[in-house]
Amino acid sequence: LGTHVQTGIVAAASVAAYDCNRIRRHEFTRPDKEDDRVRQIEALSAQTGPVLLAYPDAPDADRLIAAATAAEPIADVHADGVRHTLWLIGDDTAIAALGAAFDAMPSLYIADGHHRSAAASRVAARRGPNGLSGSAAAFLAVIFPAHAMRIMDYNRVVRDLNGLSTAELLARIGERFAVTPAASRVEPERAGVFGMYLAGRWYRLEILPALVPAADPVRRLDVSLLSDQLLEPLLGIGDLRRDQRIDFVGGIRGLAELERRVDSGEMAVAFALRATQMGDLMAVADSGAVMPPKSTWFEPKLADGLVSHILD
DSSP, X not given: OTTOOOOOEEEEEEHXXXXXXXXXXXXXXXXXXXXXXXXHHHHHTEEOSOEEEEEOOOHHHHHHHHHHTTSOOSEEEEETTEEEEEOOOOOHHHHHHHHHHHHTSSOEEEEEOHHHHHHHHHHHHHTTHHHHHSGGGEEEEEEEXXXXXXXXXXXXXXXXXXXXXXXXXHHHHTTTEEEEEXXXXXXXXXXXXXXXXXXXXXXXEEEOGGGOOTTOTTTTXXXXXXXXXXXXXXTOOOOTTTOTTEEEEEGGGOHHHHHHHHHTTSOSEEEEEOOOOHHHHHHHHHHTOOOOSSOOEEESOOOTTSSOEEOO
């Protein structure tokens, strides 16, 4: 996508490894969305949508995957502005070496596809002993090195100021953040810095250091700091999943989309966040915790149906 390139491996990942948390998650799932995915898998007797996984630093795996791209690709297609190129690894020795490299890893991490992996686990369990030994014992995954993956910012827009005037909101924010008017759009350059677009003007917000719980892998995230220190106490938004006063804008749309939503009168204020880092995601997953809703926006998106995992 654009100039960004990442190379990984398409594989059948172990449901058992998912169930025992060796393939680690960082989000809650919704039962209704899981149900939809279970119905789709069972209707097709196949998994057509891959789970996006990340693996920690593993130079041996990187080299083996890179070596496969020296051959001619078996497919090269464009979908939704993304170029997908596929190579086949058909050599048993290379396959065994890749298996050994992944077996040596302490864990893999779900980047995107929590409902797909959860549904695959449910399908395997429904099939009883056969589900744990046949093709349903695995789920379709595309696995990339964590260092190559790109997370984009996931920004927030809020419909009203919770009864506050612009001046009152700025004063209240100033109790928790250093507030600096900006001459242009604010793209947060590091953790703890936010952009705010309010009443036709950008502001740079930097949270006071004493308010950052550095030892907590979830509460120190920028998405958590914004919620805990501004959205909930000042704007009255305590439930990001259900509150209709807030919406989320993927960073691929750019900061101009935040301006448009506010300038149109649809929203009253917008917040630009620094993208969550892969290291933060992995730390949350390793702790057994979950991230707040809408914490990560991964690009490029994987194409459904390009590769499928056929069940027995």
